[in-house]
Amino acid sequence: MAGHTIRFSPQGRVTEAPTGTLLSEAVARAGIDLVQPCGGQGRCGRCVAQVCSGEIRARSTLRLSEADLEAGYVLACQAVVEGDAEISIPPQEELTRHLTSDRTAGAVSLPQGYDPQSSQTIRRIHLDIAPPSTDDQTDDWSRLLGALRRQASIGNISADLNLLRRLGVILRASGWRVVIVLDQPVQNGNARLLDIGPPETDEMPLYGITVDIGTTTVTVWLVDLLTGDVKAQASEYNQQIRRGEDIIARIIYASKNDGGHELRQLVLQTINGLVDTVCQRARTRPEHVVKAAVSGNTTMLHLLLGIPPASIRLTPFVPVVNQPPPLTAAEIGLEIHPRATVDCLPGVASYVGADITAGTLSSGLEHAETTSLFIDVGTNGEIVLGSREWLIACACSAGPAFEGAGVRDGMRATKGAIEEVWISSETLEPTCRVIGGGKPRGLCGSGLISLIAELFLNGLLDKAGNVNVGIEHPRLQMGEHGAEYVLVWAEDTVHGENIVLNHVDVDNLLRAKAAIYAGFSVLAESVGMPLEEAQQVLVGGSFGQYINVEKAIEIGLFPDVAWEKFKFLGNTSVQGAYLALIDRKARQKIADIAARMTYLELSADNTFYEAFTSALFLPHTDMSRFPSVAQKLARPQEKERAP
């Protein structure tokens, strides 16, 4: 195959590529890291490259303006090499870190009456072993077992080959006085030998970690297993993001070539980096971590374990495994103690994973006296309805709009993102709050929710989300997709361009909120309970923390129940994993939750679609579900009639 020469500036790299090669592949081959949040689907418009000269054919011109096209810009993932070319790769927007959960160890409290001795599965035991003699030629391993039986009443333990190889040396070097570390998941049950060492091992702390693998963010907590205390916390973007922002994009990426392997490496790098961070903060070393509890959605756990996730997205939506067996750190690739137990928490279905079973525990839904709702808001919205008697769950794909993707001026909740908007009902002029202060760059999810609520209540959007062209105002202008609202004028932004909200953006947001609300209503309907009767609405997910309840109700994202019924809980998944790590009973409860949670597949019939179109309106087609919003709406209508 004839190769063409592709030169990249300003990096100064050169590569050869045959006709038909995707430009993004050539970029990668040249060793340049080009972030592709949508996984190369031509959707996000982040992988722009400028063709200075040469033959590059663009398949799709989406996301590029006419001026961009004229200047020779293409999307690398949608452009094909057809001859030699010179390409300029502009510097990409840096991912400014704004992970509030990082470092700020939330007030994590131990369960009441928590007793580490009886709750913890990791046990450290001193053993005095009778040395052998010609009268007693019992082998070393049996000696150890005997001592264990007599001194700790533990009957049955197993050990791996590496430990056996070192057993004799250690016993003799330590003069037959040792400390052993065991993992005994079931009280008085079988145990596994994790380590054995001289008595001074006693001085060394025993640590565990909880890992929550989110599609966007990975969180790791370091826990002192002797006390149950959280010693350090850290969060980081999941490095897989560059290979796709949402779950579906990752699954597809995983099924191509070596994509699964690459994604596994990326998440391992993320977790191992975070383990280093928390260990440094607590002045310890990763080898002292002897147990891990891992939570996350089903796809993330498949990717971590290197299990092909393809069947998750295809009918009938069945994962390879919902309840992985206990594994060791070495076989997974976690850089902690190699024999550390890695406990991947059980999930329920393809789209209701361990993050939800763990969240159901930590949110308190699991023992709620009256029927309550628990929702984990993210790219996917997972919703559980129930109480201590029964639990039913569903998942709805909200899409990445709440993460700022698929929206013209959307962005993640990083520095420069507008997170809250107020619009004056007198002048229709906006006021914005920007993360980190300073000039804004775009809107994050909470900003979008707040902007849409304000536009709607002030009559600038009709109930279908159309911009009301009947109103004359300088901020209402015609754009590429019809009428749009200019939130921030170019001179006041970081990049010197207007920040606007257009009709396509509103549609995306409406679809996202409608999917979530439809999930609520279908669950409630499936058990014949009016949604408004939920006694609590427990909101998990880190994004959930920043949602303004009032605004969320105004646009019809959350049910119109009294504000005091809402509880914002932050990352319920990691909290649940923490409880599972330190408490055998909590771990058993999560298993019970997984076993008794009924999963409702929303694609099975029309019910969800009906609820979805019904919710695809501001705030909802059935206004009687949103009495508080109906009341507020009376006001701007009066104003509209005034001159």
Add this chain to the structure above:
Amino acid sequence: MALSGIEIYKLLPQTNCKDCEFPTCLAFAMKLAAKQVELSACPHVSEESKARLAESAEPPVRLIEIKANGNSIQAGNEIALFRHEKTFYHKPGLFVRLRDDMESAALIGVVRAVDAYRVGYVGMDLTVDGFAVEACRGDKEAFAETVASVRQNTRRPLILMSRDAAMIAAGLRAIDGENPLLYAADETNWEAMTELAAEHKAPLAVVAPTLEGLADLTQKAKDKGVMDLVIDPAARDFSESLARATQIRRLAIKHNFRPLGFPLIAFPGECDDLVKEAMLAAQAIAKYAGFIVLDHFSAEAFYPLLALRENIYTDPQKPIQVQPGLYEFNNPTPESPVLVTTNFSITYFSVANEVESSGMPAWLVVADAEGMSVLTAWAAGKFDAERIAKDVKRFEVAGKVTRRRIVLPGQVAVLSGELEEELPDWEVKVGPREAVDLPAYMKQVLL
């Protein structure tokens, strides 16, 4: 009254043992509520719960079957008043009436034509279900002969019609071993007719002009051990037929009124103006008939009636789909572009409206994505390059155009490369993400 999923759940053991092959008791309860599974699948349910659940599980409209040597047609077992609530399950049987006073050759001609009639509709062969043979001459031998002659020319199920039990008995002898529907028992002949029905294990139609009369007759028949009954409310015009059918269905379903919990039979041919026959049959299809006997057979009327019956009796819970295929807009020519979308109705409508209103000629390939929207179908693997290429070939699109340009929805721009591989002679383009931007795209890019 039907119980809700949670109500049923409370009657189950709540152990989540999975022996019913559902993951939880609640999942099983919800399937029970939807009548998609039998209670017997749970080996642990208590006798008390069983009794309570069985009561709510019995179908309010009894299932009736007309059998003829291996051929049979069923009606009943319906549980809904409106098809959006639950599928209407058993399509009403369409029958053609023959009379024993017809000239023999003519009668055989009709039987053969009707028996052979089959019409293709969305991949199915639709046929007429059977014949009603009516005794008009008052001559038992002649009736028996006619029945025998009909049976020689068709294997389809039969309805025997006469108010004279002796006549029906003669007809039954001609088709020994079959279980035809006997029409009909009334106030005067019910005892004899009931005996015949019991003896031949044949379903029996009862006819009376009032609901009380009908309930009275079904009760009498049941007392004699005849359970398989069909109701003729004796209304023949539009208004009265609709009122009666609705009242009976409501009593059966909403009030669980057993005496009227049977399928209905309708005779649209017995009207004052023959142009009404097909319209009355259409009403009977939509409004609750279990068996429909027409007096005239014509392809022009039976094809739409058979199609309508398929339509009304489809599963309403399936997503609204349009027929996959190649659609034409604004008189396309071989030069016009080919657009692609999925067969989810709302997706199709939004695309079709925009293309139509663009005023520009175009072809639209509506791919079979099992009724999902573009992104959903793509996510579930139902709308990929392979499937699109397969449909492009299946609909013989290449034969319709000289300039081979195909436009993908912008939401699946990712498929462009694979589609180029699948369709090497085609120029693959990526359209806008939203249908509303199509006219502008078509004007700028596709000229």
Add this chain to the structure above:
Amino acid sequence: MPIEIPKDKWPGKIRTVTLGATSEQGGSRGKTVTLGGASTLPFMNFEAPMPHPPQIAFELRDRRPDDWSAVVLDVWGGAADDPAVWARAAEEQGADLLQLSLSLTNAQGNPTTPQMAVAATRKVLESSSLPLMVYGPGQAEADNELLVAVAEATKGERLALGICEDKNYRTIVAAALANDHLVVARAPMDVNLSKQLNILITDMGLPPDRILMDPTCGALGYGIEYGYSVMERLRLAALQGDSMTQNPMTVSVGFESWKTKEAKVGADVPSAWGEWTERGIQWETLTAVTLLEAGADLVILRHPESLRRVRLAIQDLASIAQAA
């Protein structure tokens, strides 16, 4: 044993909507047509009589519609060449009202101008005394331009202007509002979308009794079951008291039926389809009757024989039952 007839009692009822205005009312029509008013499911005469039985309209075009089925064009003959003649013929054939569809272009392929649209509308109004519905060509810009002109030129006639859709309703509604007309609101076979459009239109200040709902029907064999169920559900919601679904429903049965292959094509079809003309009429007739049972208050037809037959069915259905 006496059986109590199960009668449904509903808290809601269908709005009455009146099309057309006589000279005393500020228009020029010889009569008005009132739709709706039902307080029961269709034709449940044993519960309550239907105050305004369903009506039938003929669909006309501003110029000869060459894409129509030859069966329909043949029956109208030369009348289809001139909207004035066509309108008169349609009235003679027994229509209750007329529905004029404007074309995107004239016969020469030039865009229809507002003047041409107004002229065609005037012709129909002058040659017939029936109330009129006027539909644009179905393209947002053209619809808005032509319908505004028609609305202004016919102020006070209480025409029904169509078609409002969720992406394009403001201009048409404003024109109806300013010129005393009605609108037809069409949503694609979806209960929620129908309701949403009604909300949007009433939010603009148009009184609800000037809105007709077109839920989009689908012809027999081509998705009629979806339209059928959507209409049944809309009617049930309306009777249950949902104010934004209480508008009378109109369905373009002729448009849907005659574009099916069964009705449109005469040659090279299976023999099991039967004779073409009768088949086409059956297709239109049975589609209409089925949708009437689901709650249609107005059916728009194309073939005169279909109108004759559907009329028979409506007369029978709307008659008061003897018994019960």
